Amino acid sequence: MKAAPRPTALLRGLLARPLASYYLLLASAGLLLVIGLTMVFSATNVLAYATDGNAFAPIAEQTTYAVFGLVAFWVCQRLPARTFRALALPLLLAALALQASVAGIAMLHSAGLLAQPRLGPVAADLRWLEIGGVSLQPSELAKFALVVWAADVLARKGALLGWWREVARPLFPVAGLLLVLVGYQDLGTMLVLLVLLVGMLWAAGVRLRVFAGLAMVALAGVAVLVAMLNYRMERITSFLNPDCDVQAECYQAVQGRTALADGGWFGVGLGNASHKWGWLPEGHNDFIFAVIGEELGVVGCLVVLALFAVLTYTGLRIARRVPDRFRRLAAAGVVTWLVGQTVINVGGVVGLLPITGLPLPFISAGGSALVVTLAAVGMLASFARAEPDAARALHARPPARWVQLVWAPLPPMPPEPTQSKRVPRARQPEPSGTATQD
Numbered sequence: 001m002k003a004a005p006r007p008t009a010l011l012r013g014l015l016a017r018p019l020a021s022y023y024l025l026l027a028s029a030g031l032l033l034v035i036g037l038t039m040v041f042s043a044t045n046v047l048a049y050a051t052d053g054n055a056f057a058p059i060a061e062q063t064t065y066a067v068f069g070l071v072a073f074w075v076c077q078r079l080p081a082r083t084f085r086a087l088a089l090p091l092l093l094a095a096l097a098l099q100a101s102v103a104g105i106a107m108l109h110s111a112g113l114l115a116q117p118r119l120g121p122v123a124a125d126l127r128w129l130e131i132g133g134v135s136l137q138p139s140e141l142a143k144f145a146l147v148v149w150a151a152d153v154l155a156r157k158g159a160l161l162g163w164w165r166e167v168a169r170p171l172f173p174v175a176g177l178l179l180v181l182v183g184y185q186d187l188g189t190m191l192v193l194l195v196l197l198v199g200m201l202w203a204a205g206v207r208l209r210v211f212a213g214l215a216m217v218a219l220a221g222v223a224v225l226v227a228m229l230n231y232r233m234e235r236i237t238s239f240l241n242p243d244c245d246v247q248a249e250c251y252q253a254v255q256g257r258t259a260l261a262d263g264g265w266f267g268v269g270l271g272n273a274s275h276k277w278g279w280l281p282e283g284h285n286d287f288i289f290a291v292i293g294e295e296l297g298v299v300g301c302l303v304v305l306a307l308f309a310v311l312t313y314t315g316l317r318i319a320r321r322v323p324d325r326f327r328r329l330a331a332a333g334v335v336t337w338l339v340g341q342t343v344i345n346v347g348g349v350v351g352l353l354p355i356t357g358l359p360l361p362f363i364s365a366g367g368s369a370l371v372v373t374l375a376a377v378g379m380l381a382s383f384a385r386a387e388p389d390a391a392r393a394l395h396a397r398p399p400a401r402w403v404q405l406v407w408a409p410l411p412p413m414p415p416e417p418t419q420s421k422r423v424p425r426a427r428q429p430e431p432s433g434t435a436t437q438d
Contacts, residue, residue, distance in 0.1 A: 018393035021318050022384040028311040029377045032362035033069075035292075035304060037062060040365045043276045043284040043291045058284065058365065065367035069374035076378030078408050081327055081386070084379060088152040091145035092174070098138035099181040102129050106185065127186045137368035139182045139189040144372050146178060146193055147200070147333035148379075154204045155326040167201075167210055183225045187232060188356030190225070192341045194218055199336025200329050203319065239354040252287065255280045256349050260293035260301075267297030284365045286357050289349045304363070308342050315380055321387045323414060331383055334376045381408075388414040 014020060037059065044058035105124035109117040117123060123130040127137055153171050175197055183190035201210065226232045238249040246254045259275040262268065273294040276283045283291050293301050315335035319328045338361050345360045347353030359369050384390065391411045398410055 018387070018389040019385075021314055021321065021387060022381060022390060024310060024314040025318075025377065025381055025384055028307050028314060029362065029374075032304070032307050032311070033066060033374075035307075036360075036363040036370075037066060038270070039288055039292055039295075039363060040284055042271050042273070042295060043288055044365070045271075046277050061367075062365050062370075065370045066374075068367070069371040072371050072375035073378035073381070074407075076375050077381040077385070079379075079382055080412065081324065081383075084148050084330065085152045085155075085326060088145075088149040091141070092149040092178075095138060095142040095145040096178060096181065098129055098136075099142060099178065099185075102127070102138055103181050103184045127189075135367075137366075139186050140368040140372040142178055142182055143189070143193060143196065143337055144376055146175065147196060147330055147337065147376070150175065150197060150200050151326050151329035151333060154200060154329050155324075157204075158325070167206055179221070183221070184228075186357075187222070187225055188344065188358040191222070191344060191356065192337060192358065195340035196333045196337040199340075200333045203329055203332035235354050235356075252281045253348075253351060253355060256287045256290040257351055259283075259287075259290040260350065263294040263297040263300075265298045267293070267295045267300055270295050282357075285359055286345065286355070286364065287349055288364050289346055289360055292363075305346070308339070308361075312339050314384075318380055318384050318387065321389075322383050323386075323388060327383045327386065331380060334380055337376070338373070382411075386411040386414075 040062045041056075041059040045055035048058050049055035101119075101122060102124045105114065105117050105119050105122065106126075108114045108119070109124075117125060121132055127139060128135050129138055150171060157166055175193075179190050179193055182193060198211065198214070201214075226236060234249050238244040238253070244250040255275055259273065259280055262275070263273075268274075273291055275294060276291050280287055280290060289301070289304075292304060296303075312335055315331055315338075319331035319335065322328055322331065341358055341361055344353060344356055345358045345364075348355040348358075359366050361373050362370070385394065385408065391414050394410055395413050398404070399407075404410060
């Protein structure tokens with residue numbers, strides 16, 4: 001009787017399939033998106049019905065954003081690497097212009113030069129920019145733009161990255177300007193930009209002494225930005241002070257941890273949380289992980305974290321397998337972006353890190369963040385299909401023509417691996433007087 005295959009052997013077999021990275025990416029991101037839509041509805045329906053009489057208004061808006069995000073995913077997964085490299089500089093310039101508009105309008109309004117935070121048809125509200133009735137968060141676009149542009153710059157540098165001046169030009173001045181513009185309004189997103197930049201430099205093989213200098217400059221810049229605004233200092237001091245006022249500066253943190261504790265191992269049930277009834281600030285956004293913990297318990301939290309772990313493994317797998325340097329660096333940037341933002345958000349909810357106001361990727365309510373995140377996953381999907389084994393498998397058994405038109409075209413065929421030819425050894429002459437045997 002044939003023995004059943006071991007689970008580890010079965011897992012290795014599944015991971016050895018040519019398109020394993022692509023399907024792992026689709027599965028993990030898709031499940032996180034479904035969980036996010038479910039939890040946004042659960043976290044918002046009570047207050048939405050109490051205030052507006054329509055419990056479905058927030059989830060309808062979030063579903064609309066998800067549809068736009070899926071369109072962005074579909075577009076990005078169809079694009080080759082050369083298109084992303086061609087769009088790198090325009091995306092960066094657009095992100096810089098939009099973020100400068102937010103910071104400029106805010107500074108003019110705070111100086112009393114503008115009665116309202118509006119300049120013609122453009123209005124700014126803390127992190128948001130409204131243009132002609134359309135609201136967007138430029139700092140979210142900045143994440144995607146910095147990944148693509150930095151990957152293109154580092155890929156062009158190549159072996160020159162061993163020199164300090166080649167690393168610094170033009171990466172550090174431009175990235176520094178973007179970090180300052182974003183950090184003036186949104187310190188949490190600036191930290192994510194810094195994390196993804198460090199991850200890309202590490203993947204590019206930059207020397208360790210560069211990281212030491214970068215760390216010193218980054219710490220000094222973060223300290224200045226924290227000291228600029230009082231509420232940032234309050235978050236730091238309340239995090240460091242175990243006796244802070246639970247009815248004032250520590251209220252949100254304490255309510256979040258209480259919600260997690262009330263959930264226990266298996267939660268109170270989907271939709272049955274009580275802290276979302278106005279007790280937990282930003283329960284649909286920054287603190288939605290606390291709502292997950294209360295309703296689905298430790299098990300639900302572990303499932304969400306496991307999906308993020310699968311997404312991280314898949315992104316690193318893609319970065320290791322793709323042949324060209326640009327794809328490798330861009331994949332590393334997206335992975336460090338999503339991992340860094342998840343760690344900062346979850347760490348703030350559970351009390352291991354200060355609260356920064358960052359959303360949880362795929363899960364929290366918000367339009368710009370969801371659309372840009374799904375666009376980045378679409379770029380990863382394009383890279384996954386370009387893995388040498390995946391590309392050869394797709395060309396060996398190409399999908400129907402209509403599938404390529406509707407879903408994604410075939411990736412470029414990778415070159416065949418070069419095999420070194422073995423030179424036959426010269427046959428030694430037989431000693432005289434001996435007979436050869438057949």
